[in-house]
Amino acid sequence: MTEAVVDDIVAVLPPLLNALEALGFFARHLHPPAFASVINAIGAPDEALQAARGAIGDWPEQFAVLRNRLDGACNETLAAFAGIRAVERGNGDLVAVFRALRQVPRAQEALYPLSTQFPPVSNFFLNAANRGNEGLLARLETGASEHTGIFHDHNEPGSRGGFSVYVPEYYRPDRGWPLVMALHGGSGNGRGFLWSWLRDARSSGAILVAPTATGQTWALMGDDSDTPNLMRILETVCSSWTIDTSRMLLTGMSDGGTFSYVSGLDGASPFTHLAPVSATFHPLMAEMADARRLQGLPTFITHGKLDWMFPVQTARQTQATLSAAGAEVTYREIDDLSHTYPREINAELLQWLNGGLAAS
Missing domain, CATH: 3.40.50.1820 (Alpha/Beta hydrolase fold, catalytic domain)
Incomplete structure (x- = not known):
């Protein structure tokens, strides 16, 4: 694996996993009257992910499968946040929030195969006690x-x-x-x-x-x-x-x-x-x-x-x-x-x- 590819992975994985954890917290604590407070509680991990995702350079063709999985996980995660942010701005309702959250399992499905290569990803797919x-x-x-x-x-x-x-x-x-x-x-x-x-x-x-x-x-x-x-x-x-x-x-x-x-x-x-x-x-x-x-x-x-x-x-x-x-x-x-x-x-x-x- 080239140094540039390693650097990109090291840069994007932490904000990606943090953003997914934040979405998990949001989904668990979502209660219509408390929507604004739950949004405030998770902060803006999507901004850090967007910046890291945008900084990824071109990769050699031999890493295309890995890149596609990483891109898929990032894109689905950012799409979930985009849907939630739209409702936060007054464009949409609770149904739109649930629709946005459907992106989260898609992001996890794209990311999971990388658990065999990257210990932080493997750890993400374990419960906290393990x-x-x-x-x-x-x-x-x-x-x-x-x-x-x-x-x-x-x-x-x-x-x-x-x-x-x-x-x-x-x-x-x-x-x-x-x-x-x-x-x-x-x-x-x-x-x-x-x-x-x-x-x-x-x-x-x-x-x-x-x-x-x-x-x-x-x-x-x-x-x-x-x-x-x-x-x-x-x-x-x-x-x-x-x-x-x-x-x-x-x-x-x-x-x-x-x-x-x-x-x-x-x-x-x-x-x-x-x-x-x-x-x-x-x-x-x-x-x-x-x-x-x-x-x-x-x-x-x-x-x-x-x-x-x-x-x-x-x-x-x-x-x-x-x-x-x-x-x-x-x-x-x-x-x-x-x-x-x-x-x-x-x-x-x-x-x-x-x-x-x-x-x-």
Whole structure:
């Protein structure tokens, strides 16, 4: 690698990673009444990234793939900031903010392949507790094979019914691995939602599956076309990698969390644990659920006290209803969480899945 290329990478990676961290903070703490204060909290990391991105010179053709990935990550990150800044100036609304944030997983997808070459990128894709974990970093670097990493099956942007999967680079087939199936929110897609969980799956050693609904959102009313599709996806994954069938988590955000109830409370569901996040629940779901399925079913409910779409009272009532029906319910109410995804809960969910957390 030439000195000029190295200098460009050294110059652009820190502001790129800082900008992505800032976008992650913004997405987590976004609450409509607090929009201005969250914007102020993240500062202007996009300005530093714009300057570093603009200073990159021409690279030899042999580094074209690396350059394209770096450019893609920078451009998607800057596009996300541009959309948010437009709303900050009064041009757009909350929908425009969510649209801008769709660029963030695209930036991460462009950047992730560089984690094998650059330790700062690899560290970025670990949760905070494992950054600097030299043993884990070494396993990640030496263990990669053609059967590990990120795969997409009919899950291109705009498509429906496909799935994305992440398999830790240090995966070995001689033991069972916990599985997390994470369902996106309404109008979302699995390819994007994968990144809400990847850091923790990579840090803790879990196989992560992120399906896309067959319709614009999950089948919450009418015929259920999604559960059969989830079972097809699960069968495909279990036939390709060694899954510990005693540790299979079905989780989801918003509509995805609600559908984890709809599908996961079915008596035939193979999932051992349910973890809806920022979801809604109708008492009829408990009445219609298989009573034997509910007995002792590990269920972890996460909800924000500031949730403006599904008020927190819904989650409190759900906790009471499911506990009364015999489920083992763990409940987390997060004071500063609005209707956004709290990535900090993932590590606790994996610890719970692995038997390290008692219900409360």
